[in-house]
Each structure stands twice: as structure tokens, then as C-alpha cells.
Amino acid sequence: xxxxxxxxxxxxxxxxxxxxxxxxxxxxxxxxxxxxxxxxxxxxxxxxxxxxxxxxxxxxxxxxxxxxxxxxxxxxxxxxxxxxxxxxxxxxxxxxxxxxxxxxxxxxxxxxxxxxxxxxxxxxxxxxxxxxxxxxxxxxxxxxxxxxx
Numbered sequence: 001x002x003x004x005x006x007x008x009x010x011x012x013x014x015x016x017x018x019x020x021x022x023x024x025x026x027x028x029x030x031x032x033x034x035x036x037x038x039x040x041x042x043x044x045x046x047x048x049x050x051x052x053x054x055x056x057x058x059x060x061x062x063x064x065x066x067x068x069x070x071x072x073x074x075x076x077x078x079x080x081x082x083x084x085x086x087x088x089x090x091x092x093x094x095x096x097x098x099x100x101x102x103x104x105x106x107x108x109x110x111x112x113x114x115x116x117x118x119x120x121x122x123x124x125x126x127x128x129x130x131x132x133x134x135x136x137x138x139x140x141x142x143x144x145x146x147x148x149x
Contacts, residue, residue, distance in 0.1 A: 014118060016055045017064070017146025028052055030120055034136065042068060046137040048124040053146055058113040061147045063091055065104045065123055068141035074099035077127040082140070085122045086112055101143075108147070121145065 018028045020043045032049035045067075055061065069080060082104065083093040092106040113119065128139040 014052055014054045015146075016053055016061075017144065017148060018051065018053075019144040020142055032122075032139075033142065034138075042141040042143045045123070045139050045142045047128040047139045048122055049139070049142055049145075050120055050122045051145055052118045052120050054116065054118050055113060055147055056115065058110045058115040059149070060110055061108055061113065061149055063104075063106050063108050063121070063147055065145045066102070066143040067104075067123070067145075068101050068143065069096055069099045070138070070141060071099045073129040073138050073140075076129045080128075080140075081126045083122075083124045083126070085124075086119050087114075088120075088122075113147075 014027055018025055019041065021041045028051045030050035030052055032046050033043050034046055035044040037043070063084065063086070065084065074080075079095060079097045081093055081095045084091050084104065084106070086108070089112055091108055091112065092104070094104055096102060123140075123142070123145065125139040128137050130137050
């Protein structure tokens with residue numbers, strides 16, 4: 001299910017970074033997050049997770065993403081490439097040849113960032129597991145995503 005937000009109706013609690021165990025995480029999620037396990041520090045994402053963030057002044061910042069490529073999905077997909085975008089503009093990609101916990105970090109130029117306005121960040125995997133019984137797509141387990149200095 002995709003959600004489109006009218007900017008005037010957006011909650012003002014969106015910040016620069018969020019962990020999936022935050023009580024405010026639902027305010028950040030736009031689409032692609034498919035599970036919520038009470039007390040868990042991660043959430044399953046399908047092939048493309050989209051979250052929204054807002055920063056103060058646009059300055060040179062780092063984008064970070066912590067996620068897991070699960071052993072069980074990796075057995076089906078093999079190596080995967082994760083691509084990251086801000087409002088559709090590519091900011092980086094990396095190929096992962098082994099399952100496990102991953103940390104992605106890239107410096108983002110101020111020209112790509114928008115001060116005080118929500119930005120949509122996408123994390124997309126090129127291959128994913130699709131259930132033969134219910135069609136659910138499992139891409140990766142998201143732990144944390146956002147911007148730091």
C-alpha cells in the first residue's frame with residue numbers, strides 16, 4: 001500500500017534520523033515497511049522502503065542506513081545491490097555478497113538536501129524473496145536510517 005501525504009497535513013515530529021524501535025517511527029514511514037514486531041529493533045521492508053525526514057539547515061551531512069540482509073532471503077536471492085535516493089535523486093549504492101548486518105554511510109552535498117521541508121528517502125534492493133503462498137515480498141530488515149553530521 002502506498003501513501004501520499006499532503007505536506008500541510010504532515011505531523012511535525014519528523015526529524016533527521018529514526019530507529020525502527022522508536023515510538024514515533026510510523027510518522028516517518030511512507031511505504032514499503034511491512035511488519036511491526038512489538039519490542040523489535042528492526043522491521044521487514046519489501047523491495048523498496050520509503051521514509052521521510054526533515055533536517056534543520058541544509059549543510060554537509062552524512063546519510064546512514066543500518067539494515068540486515070537475512071540469511072533465509074539471501075539463500076534465494078544471492079548477492080544484492082542496495083540503492084539509496086533522496087526525492088528520487090541517487091545518493092549511492094552498494095553490492096553485498098554476504099548476508100548479515102550492514103552499515104551504509106555516504107556524505108550528502110547540501111544541494112541535495114532541503115532545509116525544513118520533508119524529504120523522501122528510498123532504500124531499494126535489486127532482488128528480493130517473494131512468497132509463493134501469499135505474494136509477500138521480503139527485501140531486507142531495516143534497523144535505522146537518517147542523517148547525521
